[in-house]
Amino acid sequence: AQSVTQPDIHITVSEGASLELRCNYSYGATPYLFWYVQSPGQGLQLLLKYFSGDTLVQGIKGFEAEFKRSQSSFNLRKPSVHWSDAAEYFCAVALLTGGGNKLTFGTGTQLKVEL
Amino acid sequence: GAGVSQSPRYKVTKRGQDVALRCDPISGHVSLYWYRQALGQGPEFLTYFNYEAQQDKSGLPNDRFSAERPEGSISTLTIQRTEQRDSAMYRCASSSSGYEQYFGPGTRLTVT
Numbered sequence: 444a445q446s447v448t449q450p451d452i453h454i455t456v457s458e459g460a461s462l463e464l465r466c467n468y469s470y471g472a473t474p475y476l477f478w479y480v481q482s483p484g485q486g487l488q489l490l491l492k493y494f495s496g497d498t499l500v501q502g503i504k505g506f507e508a509e510f511k512r513s514q515s516s517f518n519l520r521k522p523s524v525h526w527s528d529a530a531e532y533f534c535a536v537a538l539l540t541g542g543g544n545k546l547t548f549g550t551g552t553q554l555k556v557e558l
Numbered sequence: 559g560a561g562v563s564q565s566p567r568y569k570v571t572k573r574g575q576d577v578a579l580r581c582d583p584i585s586g587h588v589s590l591y592w593y594r595q596a597l598g599q600g601p602e603f604l605t606y607f608n609y610e611a612q613q614d615k616s617g618l619p620n621d622r623f624s625a626e627r628p629e630g631s632i633s634t635l636t637i638q639r640t641e642q643r644d645s646a647m648y649r650c651a652s653s654s655s656g657y658e659q660y661f662g663p664g665t666r667l668t669v670t
Contacts, residue, residue, distance in 0.1 A: 447600075475657060487601070487661040488564070489648065494657065533600050537657070544589070544657055545614065548600030 466534030585612030
């Protein structure tokens with residue numbers, strides 16, 4: 444069975460500092476990988492996705508992520524964090540089944556931004 | 559355009575009652591997914607539909623849970639004889655391509 448691990452439950456960074464959120468997956472083939480963000484009272488918003496090709500993918504809000512097959516990782520990065528980035532971040536892996544796309548999520552990383 | 563909507567946003571019910579949670583997907587989206595998210599956890603897959611056909615219900619925890627999408631648009635997730643352990647955020651997502659899923663705001667269910 445596939446699984447996703449987000450080792451950091453909470454992370455605190457200062458505004459303007461760089462950010463890296465870790466994600467490791469366990470899957471028998473090259474997966475489809477996603478990062479979602481969840482703000483209080485909001486739904487999950489897709490930040491970026493990796494399907495194939497260039498292993499460095501750009502997303503919305505200045506985020507990027509790098510797929511590293513050798514490390515089974517898909518870490519999320521941002522060069523300079525803004526206070527509005529404080530939220531919970533989820534990494535997810537897709538298992539294609541019957542034409543669908545069943546997502547398996549990690550447990551999330553709560554990001555706090557200090558002003 | 560309009561995103562995925564869910565209703566009600568909050569539902570408090572007594573143990574043993576039935577509840578119905580509604581999801582209205584993005585217009586034209588073929589696939590619709592239901593997930594459940596406990597506090598401090600990521601969402602967990604429950605079931606999904608392509609058009610009106612329920613393709614996978616392997617995530618439904620037991621036979622008290624059922625879902626339907628009779629006309630290939632709006633979907634209802636029904637929980638019969640609710641128990642306290644059913645308390646969670648229930649999330650719906652829709653997709654046109656089968657790859658990117660767009661989530662609604664969720665329904666927070668509390669069983670007392």
